[in-house]
Amino acid sequence: xxxxxxxxxxxxxxxxxxxxxxxxxxxxxxxxxxxxxxxxxxxxxxxxxxxxxxxxxxxxxxxxxxxxxxxxxxxxxx
Numbered sequence: 001x002x003x004x005x006x007x008x009x010x011x012x013x014x015x016x017x018x019x020x021x022x023x024x025x026x027x028x029x030x031x032x033x034x035x036x037x038x039x040x041x042x043x044x045x046x047x048x049x050x051x052x053x054x055x056x057x058x059x060x061x062x063x064x065x066x067x068x069x070x071x072x073x074x075x076x077x078x
Contacts, residue, residue, distance in 0.1 A: 003068065006061045013058040020051050
C-alpha cells in the first residue's frame with residue numbers, strides 16, 4: 001500500500017469517526033428530549049465499538065506512514 005493510499009484511508013476513517021460522533025450526539029440529545037428513545041443501548045454500544053475499531057485502524061496506518069518517514073525506506077506493500 002502506498003503512502004497516498006494510506007493517507008486516503010486515514011481521511012476516510014476520520015470522516016467516518018466524525019459521522020459516528022455526530023450520531024452519538026444526536027442520540028444523547030434525543031434521550032434528553034424523549035422518554036422513548038429510538039436507539040437502543042445495543043445500538044449505542046455498536047457505535048462505540050465501531051469508533052474503537054476505526055480508531056485502531058487509523059492508528060495502524062499512521063504508524064506505518066510515520067515509520068516510513070523516520071527510516072526513509074518503504075517496507076513491502078501489503
